[in-house]
Amino acid sequence: MESKAVVLLSGGLDSYTAAAIAREEGFRLFALTVRYGQRHAREVEAARAVARALGVERHIELDVDLSAFGGSSLTSDVPVPKDRAISSEIPSTYVPARNTVFLSLALGWAEVLGASDIFIGVNALDYSGYPDCRPEFLTAFEEMANKGTRAGALGESWKVHAPLIAMSKAEIIRAGTALGVDYSLTHSCYDPHGELACGRCDSCLLRKKGFTEAGVADPTRYQP
Amino acid sequence: MESKAVVLLSGGLDSYTAAAIAREEGFRLFALTVRYGQRHAREVEAARAVARALGVERHIELDVDLSAFGGSSLTSDVPVPKDRAISSEIPSTYVPARNTVFLSLALGWAEVLGASDIFIGVNALDYSGYPDCRPEFLTAFEEMANKGTRAGALGESWKVHAPLIAMSKAEIIRAGTALGVDYSLTHSCYDPHGELACGRCDSCLLRKKGFTEAGVADPTRYQP
Numbered sequence: 001m002e003s004k005a006v007v008l009l010s011g012g013l014d015s016y017t018a019a020a021i022a023r024e025e026g027f028r029l030f031a032l033t034v035r036y037g038q039r040h041a042r043e044v045e046a047a048r049a050v051a052r053a054l055g056v057e058r059h060i061e062l063d064v065d066l067s068a069f070g071g072s073s074l075t076s077d078v079p080v081p082k083d084r085a086i087s088s089e090i091p092s093t094y095v096p097a098r099n100t101v102f103l104s105l106a107l108g109w110a111e112v113l114g115a116s117d118i119f120i121g122v123n124a125l126d127y128s129g130y131p132d133c134r135p136e137f138l139t140a141f142e143e144m145a146n147k148g149t150r151a152g153a154l155g156e157s158w159k160v161h162a163p164l165i166a167m168s169k170a171e172i173i174r175a176g177t178a179l180g181v182d183y184s185l186t187h188s189c190y191d192p193h194g195e196l197a198c199g200r201c202d203s204c205l206l207r208k209k210g211f212t213e214a215g216v217a218d219p220t221r222y223q224p
Numbered sequence: 225m226e227s228k229a230v231v232l233l234s235g236g237l238d239s240y241t242a243a244a245i246a247r248e249e250g251f252r253l254f255a256l257t258v259r260y261g262q263r264h265a266r267e268v269e270a271a272r273a274v275a276r277a278l279g280v281e282r283h284i285e286l287d288v289d290l291s292a293f294g295g296s297s298l299t300s301d302v303p304v305p306k307d308r309a310i311s312s313e314i315p316s317t318y319v320p321a322r323n324t325v326f327l328s329l330a331l332g333w334a335e336v337l338g339a340s341d342i343f344i345g346v347n348a349l350d351y352s353g354y355p356d357c358r359p360e361f362l363t364a365f366e367e368m369a370n371k372g373t374r375a376g377a378l379g380e381s382w383k384v385h386a387p388l389i390a391m392s393k394a395e396i397i398r399a400g401t402a403l404g405v406d407y408s409l410t411h412s413c414y415d416p417h418g419e420l421a422c423g424r425c426d427s428c429l430l431r432k433k434g435f436t437e438a439g440v441a442d443p444t445r446y447q448p
Contacts, residue, residue: 065287107324
Protein backbone atom coordinates (compact mmCIF):
# COMPACT_ATOMS: atom_id res chain seq x y z
CA MET A 1 0.00 0.00 0.00
CA GLU A 2 1.23 3.44 -0.84
CA SER A 3 2.18 5.80 1.97
CA LYS A 4 0.10 8.86 2.72
CA ALA A 5 1.64 12.33 2.77
CA VAL A 6 0.23 15.69 3.82
CA VAL A 7 1.15 18.35 1.28
CA LEU A 8 0.90 22.04 2.10
CA LEU A 9 -0.80 23.64 -0.87
CA SER A 10 -0.87 27.42 -1.17
CA GLY A 11 -2.09 27.75 -4.73
CA GLY A 12 1.31 29.01 -5.81
CA LEU A 13 3.77 27.59 -8.27
CA ASP A 14 6.13 26.07 -5.70
CA SER A 15 3.69 24.07 -3.59
CA TYR A 16 1.99 22.65 -6.70
CA THR A 17 5.36 21.47 -8.00
CA ALA A 18 6.32 19.98 -4.61
CA ALA A 19 2.98 18.11 -4.51
CA ALA A 20 3.49 16.83 -8.06
CA ILE A 21 6.89 15.49 -6.99
CA ALA A 22 5.27 13.78 -3.97
CA ARG A 23 2.75 12.12 -6.28
CA GLU A 24 5.54 11.07 -8.67
CA GLU A 25 7.33 9.49 -5.68
CA GLY A 26 4.23 7.36 -5.10
CA PHE A 27 2.61 9.10 -2.13
CA ARG A 28 -1.14 9.33 -1.64
CA LEU A 29 -1.83 13.05 -1.34
CA PHE A 30 -3.74 14.84 1.44
CA ALA A 31 -3.66 18.58 0.76
CA LEU A 32 -3.82 21.26 3.43
CA THR A 33 -4.45 24.91 2.59
CA VAL A 34 -4.31 27.48 5.37
CA ARG A 35 -6.31 30.67 4.98
CA TYR A 36 -4.20 32.83 7.23
CA GLY A 37 -5.73 36.22 6.55
CA GLN A 38 -3.48 36.91 3.60
CA ARG A 39 -4.49 39.76 1.33
CA HIS A 40 -4.06 37.60 -1.73
CA ALA A 41 -7.09 35.34 -1.14
CA ARG A 42 -6.96 34.58 -4.87
CA GLU A 43 -4.35 32.02 -3.78
CA VAL A 44 -7.00 29.97 -2.00
CA GLU A 45 -9.12 29.63 -5.16
CA ALA A 46 -5.98 28.62 -6.98
CA ALA A 47 -5.27 25.99 -4.30
CA ARG A 48 -8.68 24.43 -4.96
CA ALA A 49 -8.00 24.21 -8.70
CA VAL A 50 -4.55 22.76 -8.05
CA ALA A 51 -5.92 20.15 -5.60
CA ARG A 52 -8.43 19.04 -8.25
CA ALA A 53 -5.73 18.86 -10.93
CA LEU A 54 -3.53 16.78 -8.62
CA GLY A 55 -6.40 14.44 -7.78
CA VAL A 56 -5.72 14.58 -4.03
CA GLU A 57 -7.70 12.20 -1.79
CA ARG A 58 -8.78 14.99 0.51
CA HIS A 59 -8.33 18.75 0.64
CA ILE A 60 -8.78 20.62 3.92
CA GLU A 61 -8.95 24.40 3.96
CA LEU A 62 -8.33 25.72 7.44
CA ASP A 63 -8.82 29.26 8.74
CA VAL A 64 -6.07 30.54 11.01
CA ASP A 65 -6.22 34.30 11.16
CA LEU A 66 -2.57 35.26 11.60
CA SER A 67 -3.56 38.86 10.80
CA ALA A 68 -4.77 39.02 14.44
CA PHE A 69 -1.08 39.30 15.33
CA GLY A 70 -0.18 41.87 12.65
CA GLY A 71 3.43 42.30 11.73
CA SER A 72 3.46 41.50 8.02
CA SER A 73 2.57 43.36 4.86
CA LEU A 74 0.84 40.18 3.65
CA THR A 75 -1.72 40.29 6.45
CA SER A 76 -2.01 43.99 7.22
CA ASP A 77 -2.30 47.39 5.61
CA VAL A 78 1.45 47.87 5.24
CA PRO A 79 2.02 48.26 1.47
CA VAL A 80 3.60 45.28 -0.32
CA PRO A 81 7.02 46.39 -1.57
CA LYS A 82 7.34 46.75 -5.34
CA ASP A 83 10.28 46.55 -7.77
CA ARG A 84 12.54 45.67 -4.85
CA ALA A 85 15.98 44.33 -5.59
CA ILE A 86 15.91 40.73 -4.33
CA SER A 87 18.35 40.61 -1.43
CA SER A 88 19.13 38.48 1.58
CA GLU A 89 17.39 40.94 3.92
CA ILE A 90 14.16 39.72 5.57
CA PRO A 91 11.35 41.68 3.86
CA SER A 92 8.06 43.04 5.24
CA THR A 93 6.21 40.20 3.51
CA TYR A 94 7.66 37.79 6.10
CA VAL A 95 4.76 36.44 8.18
CA PRO A 96 6.07 35.64 11.66
CA ALA A 97 6.37 31.89 12.22
CA ARG A 98 4.15 31.16 9.23
CA ASN A 99 5.84 27.96 8.12
CA THR A 100 6.11 26.79 11.74
CA VAL A 101 2.35 27.20 12.09
CA PHE A 102 1.66 25.54 8.71
CA LEU A 103 3.95 22.58 9.43
CA SER A 104 2.44 22.16 12.91
CA LEU A 105 -1.03 21.92 11.43
CA ALA A 106 0.20 19.47 8.77
CA LEU A 107 1.80 17.46 11.57
CA GLY A 108 -1.49 17.24 13.47
CA TRP A 109 -3.39 16.00 10.42
CA ALA A 110 -0.61 13.62 9.36
CA GLU A 111 -0.60 12.05 12.79
CA VAL A 112 -4.35 11.40 12.56
CA LEU A 113 -3.88 9.90 9.07
CA GLY A 114 -1.08 7.63 10.24
CA ALA A 115 1.30 9.41 7.84
CA SER A 116 4.82 10.44 8.74
CA ASP A 117 5.63 12.46 5.61
CA ILE A 118 4.93 16.13 5.00
CA PHE A 119 5.72 18.03 1.80
CA ILE A 120 6.35 21.77 1.72
CA GLY A 121 7.36 23.83 -1.29
CA VAL A 122 9.97 26.00 0.40
CA ASN A 123 13.05 27.07 -1.38
CA ALA A 124 16.30 28.30 0.08
CA LEU A 125 17.72 29.77 -3.13
CA ASP A 126 15.08 32.18 -4.38
CA TYR A 127 13.66 32.35 -0.90
CA SER A 128 13.28 36.11 -0.49
CA GLY A 129 15.17 35.95 2.81
CA TYR A 130 12.64 34.07 4.96
CA PRO A 131 14.30 32.29 7.93
CA ASP A 132 11.65 29.55 7.96
CA CYS A 133 12.65 28.41 4.47
CA ARG A 134 16.12 27.26 5.53
CA PRO A 135 17.12 23.56 5.65
CA GLU A 136 18.30 23.88 9.28
CA PHE A 137 14.81 25.01 10.24
CA LEU A 138 13.22 21.96 8.60
CA THR A 139 15.62 19.59 10.35
CA ALA A 140 14.89 21.24 13.69
CA PHE A 141 11.16 20.90 12.98
CA GLU A 142 11.53 17.15 12.34
CA GLU A 143 13.38 16.72 15.63
CA MET A 144 10.71 18.66 17.49
CA ALA A 145 7.98 16.54 15.84
CA ASN A 146 9.75 13.36 16.91
CA LYS A 147 9.55 14.56 20.52
CA GLY A 148 6.07 16.07 20.47
CA THR A 149 3.81 13.47 18.85
CA ARG A 150 2.41 10.12 19.80
CA ALA A 151 3.96 8.63 16.61
CA GLY A 152 7.35 10.08 17.54
CA ALA A 153 7.07 8.83 21.14
CA LEU A 154 6.41 5.37 19.68
CA GLY A 155 9.60 5.53 17.59
CA GLU A 156 8.33 6.85 14.26
CA SER A 157 10.62 9.34 12.47
CA TRP A 158 9.01 12.35 10.89
CA LYS A 159 10.19 13.50 7.49
CA VAL A 160 9.60 17.01 6.19
CA HIS A 161 10.23 16.83 2.44
CA ALA A 162 11.27 20.04 0.76
CA PRO A 163 12.08 18.81 -2.75
CA LEU A 164 12.54 22.35 -4.08
CA ILE A 165 14.90 23.50 -1.36
CA ALA A 166 18.01 23.68 -3.55
CA MET A 167 16.35 24.47 -6.89
CA SER A 168 16.22 27.78 -8.72
CA LYS A 169 12.81 29.01 -9.85
CA ALA A 170 13.74 28.03 -13.41
CA GLU A 171 14.64 24.49 -12.30
CA ILE A 172 11.35 24.24 -10.40
CA ILE A 173 9.40 25.29 -13.49
CA ARG A 174 11.26 22.82 -15.67
CA ALA A 175 10.72 19.98 -13.19
CA GLY A 176 7.01 20.78 -12.86
CA THR A 177 6.53 21.08 -16.60
CA ALA A 178 8.10 17.63 -17.04
CA LEU A 179 5.56 16.27 -14.52
CA GLY A 180 2.63 17.82 -16.38
CA VAL A 181 1.99 20.66 -13.93
CA ASP A 182 -0.41 23.26 -15.34
CA TYR A 183 1.00 26.54 -14.08
CA SER A 184 -1.93 28.54 -15.48
CA LEU A 185 -3.86 27.32 -12.40
CA THR A 186 -1.39 28.83 -9.98
CA HIS A 187 -1.19 32.21 -8.39
CA SER A 188 1.92 33.83 -6.92
CA CYS A 189 1.26 37.58 -6.73
CA TYR A 190 1.26 39.22 -3.29
CA ASP A 191 -0.90 42.11 -4.49
CA PRO A 192 -3.23 41.02 -7.30
CA HIS A 193 -5.83 43.22 -8.98
CA GLY A 194 -8.79 40.96 -9.72
CA GLU A 195 -7.53 38.18 -11.96
CA LEU A 196 -4.34 40.03 -12.84
CA ALA A 197 -0.96 39.70 -11.14
CA CYS A 198 0.82 42.97 -10.33
CA GLY A 199 4.05 41.88 -12.00
CA ARG A 200 6.17 43.94 -9.59
CA CYS A 201 6.15 42.35 -6.11
CA ASP A 202 8.97 40.00 -5.06
CA SER A 203 6.88 36.99 -5.90
CA CYS A 204 5.95 38.20 -9.41
CA LEU A 205 9.54 39.23 -10.12
CA LEU A 206 10.87 35.78 -9.15
CA ARG A 207 8.15 34.03 -11.13
CA LYS A 208 8.74 36.06 -14.31
CA LYS A 209 12.49 35.53 -14.11
CA GLY A 210 11.94 31.80 -13.57
CA PHE A 211 9.81 31.32 -16.67
CA THR A 212 12.26 33.34 -18.76
CA GLU A 213 15.26 31.36 -17.54
CA ALA A 214 13.44 28.02 -17.89
CA GLY A 215 12.54 28.88 -21.49
CA VAL A 216 8.91 28.04 -20.70
CA ALA A 217 6.05 30.33 -21.77
CA ASP A 218 4.66 32.23 -18.74
CA PRO A 219 0.88 31.66 -18.57
CA THR A 220 0.43 34.39 -15.95
CA ARG A 221 -1.81 37.34 -16.81
CA TYR A 222 -0.11 40.51 -15.59
CA GLN A 223 -1.49 44.03 -15.21
CA PRO A 224 -0.67 46.09 -18.29
CA MET B 225 11.17 48.31 30.96
CA GLU B 226 9.60 44.98 31.72
CA SER B 227 9.79 42.21 29.15
CA LYS B 228 6.70 41.01 27.34
CA ALA B 229 5.65 37.38 27.38
CA VAL B 230 2.96 35.53 25.48
CA VAL B 231 1.06 33.20 27.82
CA LEU B 232 -1.10 30.39 26.50
CA LEU B 233 -4.35 30.57 28.45
CA SER B 234 -6.84 27.73 28.22
CA GLY B 235 -9.13 28.66 31.05
CA GLY B 236 -7.90 25.72 33.09
CA LEU B 237 -6.14 25.61 36.40
CA ASP B 238 -2.63 25.00 35.05
CA SER B 239 -2.40 27.80 32.50
CA TYR B 240 -3.80 30.35 34.97
CA THR B 241 -1.15 29.35 37.50
CA ALA B 242 1.61 29.48 34.88
CA ALA B 243 0.47 32.97 33.87
CA ALA B 244 0.37 34.11 37.51
CA ILE B 245 3.97 32.91 37.87
CA ALA B 246 4.94 34.85 34.73
CA ARG B 247 3.37 38.00 36.21
CA GLU B 248 5.15 37.37 39.53
CA GLU B 249 8.44 37.12 37.58
CA GLY B 250 7.78 40.61 36.23
CA PHE B 251 6.62 39.89 32.70
CA ARG B 252 4.02 41.97 30.90
CA LEU B 253 1.33 39.48 29.90
CA PHE B 254 -0.15 38.93 26.43
CA ALA B 255 -2.64 36.06 26.59
CA LEU B 256 -3.48 33.75 23.69
CA THR B 257 -6.47 31.42 23.80
CA VAL B 258 -6.97 29.00 20.94
CA ARG B 259 -10.49 27.80 20.20
CA TYR B 260 -9.53 24.54 18.56
CA GLY B 261 -12.97 22.94 18.21
CA GLN B 262 -12.84 21.37 21.66
CA ARG B 263 -16.10 20.06 23.02
CA HIS B 264 -15.57 21.85 26.30
CA ALA B 265 -16.08 25.40 24.97
CA ARG B 266 -16.82 26.40 28.58
CA GLU B 267 -13.01 26.63 28.80
CA VAL B 268 -13.00 29.64 26.51
CA GLU B 269 -15.38 31.61 28.74
CA ALA B 270 -13.19 30.68 31.67
CA ALA B 271 -10.14 31.94 29.76
CA ARG B 272 -11.81 35.36 29.39
CA ALA B 273 -12.50 35.58 33.11
CA VAL B 274 -8.94 34.49 33.90
CA ALA B 275 -7.45 37.05 31.49
CA ARG B 276 -9.45 39.79 33.22
CA ALA B 277 -8.38 38.58 36.67
CA LEU B 278 -4.72 38.56 35.56
CA GLY B 279 -5.00 42.04 34.08
CA VAL B 280 -3.31 41.04 30.82
CA GLU B 281 -2.43 43.81 28.37
CA ARG B 282 -4.13 42.06 25.50
CA HIS B 283 -6.07 38.83 25.04
CA ILE B 284 -6.38 37.26 21.60
CA GLU B 285 -8.83 34.42 21.01
CA LEU B 286 -7.98 32.58 17.83
CA ASP B 287 -10.06 29.98 16.00
CA VAL B 288 -8.12 27.00 14.70
CA ASP B 289 -10.48 24.15 14.02
CA LEU B 290 -8.37 21.09 14.77
CA SER B 291 -11.57 19.02 14.72
CA ALA B 292 -11.24 19.18 10.90
CA PHE B 293 -8.50 16.56 11.32
CA GLY B 294 -10.42 14.35 13.79
CA GLY B 295 -8.45 11.87 15.85
CA SER B 296 -9.23 12.96 19.41
CA SER B 297 -12.12 12.46 21.79
CA LEU B 298 -11.80 16.16 22.72
CA THR B 299 -12.68 17.31 19.20
CA SER B 300 -14.92 14.51 17.91
CA ASP B 301 -17.78 12.25 18.88
CA VAL B 302 -15.54 9.61 20.45
CA PRO B 303 -16.69 9.41 24.11
CA VAL B 304 -14.40 10.98 26.72
CA PRO B 305 -13.11 8.16 28.93
CA LYS B 306 -14.42 8.16 32.51
CA ASP B 307 -13.09 6.78 35.80
CA ARG B 308 -9.92 5.70 33.99
CA ALA B 309 -6.90 4.70 36.05
CA ILE B 310 -4.28 7.38 35.32
CA SER B 311 -1.48 5.59 33.51
CA SER B 312 1.43 6.37 31.25
CA GLU B 313 -0.52 5.28 28.16
CA ILE B 314 -1.46 8.03 25.70
CA PRO B 315 -5.26 8.47 26.02
CA SER B 316 -7.91 9.28 23.41
CA THR B 317 -8.08 12.84 24.73
CA TYR B 318 -4.65 13.49 23.17
CA VAL B 319 -5.15 16.07 20.40
CA PRO B 320 -2.50 15.43 17.73
CA ALA B 321 0.22 18.08 17.77
CA ARG B 322 -1.93 20.41 19.87
CA ASN B 323 0.85 21.97 21.90
CA THR B 324 3.02 22.26 18.78
CA VAL B 325 0.24 24.23 17.10
CA PHE B 326 -0.40 26.37 20.21
CA LEU B 327 3.29 27.16 20.71
CA SER B 328 3.71 27.97 17.01
CA LEU B 329 0.89 30.50 17.20
CA ALA B 330 2.34 31.98 20.39
CA LEU B 331 5.68 32.20 18.61
CA GLY B 332 4.17 34.16 15.73
CA TRP B 333 2.54 36.67 18.05
CA ALA B 334 5.58 36.93 20.32
CA GLU B 335 7.76 37.72 17.34
CA VAL B 336 5.44 40.57 16.32
CA LEU B 337 5.47 41.89 19.91
CA GLY B 338 9.25 41.76 20.10
CA ALA B 339 8.99 39.21 22.92
CA SER B 340 11.15 36.13 23.21
CA ASP B 341 9.38 34.46 26.13
CA ILE B 342 6.41 32.12 25.98
CA PHE B 343 4.66 30.55 28.98
CA ILE B 344 2.78 27.27 28.79
CA GLY B 345 1.16 25.43 31.69
CA VAL B 346 2.25 21.92 30.76
CA ASN B 347 3.14 19.42 33.33
CA ALA B 348 5.19 16.24 32.97
CA LEU B 349 4.15 14.63 36.24
CA ASP B 350 0.36 14.59 36.16
CA TYR B 351 0.50 14.87 32.40
CA SER B 352 -1.97 12.13 31.44
CA GLY B 353 0.61 10.65 29.06
CA TYR B 354 0.73 13.42 26.43
CA PRO B 355 4.03 13.40 24.49
CA ASP B 356 3.87 17.16 23.88
CA CYS B 357 4.07 17.87 27.62
CA ARG B 358 7.60 16.49 28.00
CA PRO B 359 10.62 18.72 28.69
CA GLU B 360 12.54 17.28 25.71
CA PHE B 361 9.71 18.45 23.46
CA LEU B 362 9.90 22.01 24.82
CA THR B 363 13.67 22.14 24.33
CA ALA B 364 13.30 20.88 20.76
CA PHE B 365 10.64 23.55 20.17
CA GLU B 366 13.01 26.31 21.35
CA GLU B 367 15.72 25.07 19.00
CA MET B 368 13.29 24.99 16.11
CA ALA B 369 12.10 28.52 16.96
CA ASN B 370 15.69 29.76 16.98
CA LYS B 371 16.08 28.49 13.40
CA GLY B 372 12.68 29.48 12.04
CA THR B 373 12.12 33.08 13.09
CA ARG B 374 13.52 36.45 12.16
CA ALA B 375 14.43 37.04 15.80
CA GLY B 376 16.24 33.70 15.95
CA ALA B 377 18.07 34.40 12.69
CA LEU B 378 19.23 37.69 14.24
CA GLY B 379 20.64 35.86 17.28
CA GLU B 380 17.77 36.03 19.76
CA SER B 381 17.22 32.92 21.92
CA TRP B 382 13.67 31.78 22.43
CA LYS B 383 12.60 30.59 25.86
CA VAL B 384 9.57 28.40 26.41
CA HIS B 385 8.81 28.61 30.14
CA ALA B 386 6.96 25.69 31.64
CA PRO B 387 7.06 26.60 35.34
CA LEU B 388 4.73 23.72 36.27
CA ILE B 389 6.65 21.03 34.43
CA ALA B 390 7.95 19.24 37.53
CA MET B 391 5.12 20.08 39.94
CA SER B 392 2.34 17.82 41.16
CA LYS B 393 -1.21 19.10 40.85
CA ALA B 394 -1.20 19.73 44.61
CA GLU B 395 2.01 21.79 44.35
CA ILE B 396 0.51 23.78 41.47
CA ILE B 397 -2.59 24.55 43.51
CA ARG B 398 -0.51 25.57 46.51
CA ALA B 399 1.72 27.82 44.37
CA GLY B 400 -1.27 29.44 42.67
CA THR B 401 -3.10 29.97 45.94
CA ALA B 402 -0.01 31.73 47.35
CA LEU B 403 -0.09 34.03 44.29
CA GLY B 404 -3.76 34.89 44.79
CA VAL B 405 -5.10 32.79 41.92
CA ASP B 406 -8.89 32.43 42.06
CA TYR B 407 -9.48 28.85 40.97
CA SER B 408 -13.25 29.29 40.98
CA LEU B 409 -12.79 31.06 37.61
CA THR B 410 -11.13 28.06 36.01
CA HIS B 411 -12.54 25.11 34.18
CA SER B 412 -10.84 21.74 33.70
CA CYS B 413 -13.54 19.21 32.82
CA TYR B 414 -13.33 17.50 29.42
CA ASP B 415 -17.05 16.75 29.39
CA PRO B 416 -19.01 19.37 31.35
CA HIS B 417 -22.78 19.48 31.70
CA GLY B 418 -23.75 23.15 31.64
CA GLU B 419 -21.92 24.83 34.52
CA LEU B 420 -21.12 21.53 36.20
CA ALA B 421 -17.95 19.48 35.86
CA CYS B 422 -18.44 15.74 35.29
CA GLY B 423 -16.11 14.79 38.13
CA ARG B 424 -15.01 11.60 36.38
CA CYS B 425 -12.85 12.40 33.33
CA ASP B 426 -9.02 12.34 33.65
CA SER B 427 -8.94 16.09 34.07
CA CYS B 428 -11.56 16.16 36.87
CA LEU B 429 -9.92 13.23 38.65
CA LEU B 430 -6.52 14.96 38.64
CA ARG B 431 -8.05 18.23 39.75
CA LYS B 432 -9.99 16.70 42.66
CA LYS B 433 -6.95 14.77 43.82
CA GLY B 434 -4.85 17.93 43.61
CA PHE B 435 -7.13 20.02 45.82
CA THR B 436 -7.40 17.20 48.36
CA GLU B 437 -3.62 16.71 48.52
CA ALA B 438 -2.99 20.47 48.64
CA GLY B 439 -5.40 20.82 51.55
CA VAL B 440 -7.16 23.63 49.66
CA ALA B 441 -10.95 23.75 49.35
CA ASP B 442 -12.04 22.77 45.80
CA PRO B 443 -14.30 25.53 44.42
CA THR B 444 -15.39 23.36 41.46
CA ARG B 445 -19.08 22.55 41.10
CA TYR B 446 -19.41 18.90 40.16
CA GLN B 447 -22.43 16.97 38.90
CA PRO B 448 -24.19 15.23 41.76
